[in-house]
Amino acid sequence: MTALISNNADIAFMGPEASIYVFNEGKEDYVINFAQLTQRAGNFLIGRTNEEFNLEDLKGKTIIGGRPGGMPQMVLEYILKKNNIKPFEDVExxxxIDFTATAGSFIGGTGDYTAEFEPSASKIENEGRGHVVASLGIESGLVPYTAYMAEKSYIKANPETIQKFTNAIYKSQLWVDEHTPEEIAEVIKPQFKDTDMELLVQIVQRYKDQDTWRKDPYFEKTGLDLLQNILDSAGELDRRVEYDNIITTEFAEEAIKNIE
Incomplete structure (x- = not known):
């Protein structure tokens, strides 16, 4: 977001909660989301055993979470509250712990559970150090976790660029939906040189199984409502933002119409 509002980038990819904060700060040339990419949180709850798990099992236990105010931590707290578990009271x-050190801390004996993104989740399982017991992406619901956005002035001045960009994203979403984890892993492998192919396929399979990626770039109002519920629940929302203020669907609609 810093790069975007300082004109060091034209388009940015991040969690749309950032656009809510910018709008509420009163920036005149605020940021608008024009294409959604993912629709679920991408992290998983890891336990130490492979026994049957219920969220109620977390009561009295310790979880390695995320940074206070960060989206992974807010999603975790939202899920706990939704299941009548009070964060920091019913569960520690x-x-x-730094984001890059949580998996190592869990393996080293800290906590009963840890919330991990890939590839850490699969690596912990494959090494026999823990087991995925729940998908936080499934438990939280369809959250617009990541989206493409640009400043209002840039979108107004460059609608053709935004449209072509959105068209490309939509084609990619269709391609991912229509191809196997093995085919996807083969294509993205150059971006993950240090990850072996078998692990990469395993990760893509896990994300496909839980419907992580949208099949089109349309940013739905229900998604923004849920996102703001999560922010509000975490005490990070000054006031709710109207859907039409920070979301435009015209480019997604045009992309869907043109490609279909």
Missing amino acids: IITN
Whole structure:
């Protein structure tokens, strides 16, 4: 977001909660989301055993969570509250471990559970150090976790660029939906040189199974409503933003119409 509002980038890819914060700060040339990419949180709850799991099992336990105010931590807290589990009361959550060190801390014996993104989740399982017991993406519902956005002025001045960009994203979403994890892994392998092919296929399969990626770039109002519910629940929302203020669907609609 810093790169975007300082004119060091024309288009940015991030969590749309950032666009809510910018709008609420009163920036005149605020940021608008024009293409959604993912529709679920991408992290998983890892436990130490492979026994049957229920969220109620978290009561009295310790979870390695995320940074306070960060989306992964807010999603975790939202899921707990939704299941009548009070964060930091019914369950202890560790929030002061660096994102890159959480998996290592869990393997080293810290906590009963840890919330991990890929590839850490699959690596922990494959090494026999823990087991995925729940998908936080499934438990939280269809959250617009990542989207493409640009400043209002840039979109107004460059509608053709935004349209072509959205068309490309939509084609990619269709391609991912229509191809196997093995085919997807083969294409993205150059971006993950240090990840072996078998692990890459495993990760893509897990994300496909839980419907992580949208099949079109349309940003739905229900998604923004849920996102703001999560922010509000975490105490990070000053006031709710109207859907039409920070979302435009015209480019997604045009992309869908043109490609179909």
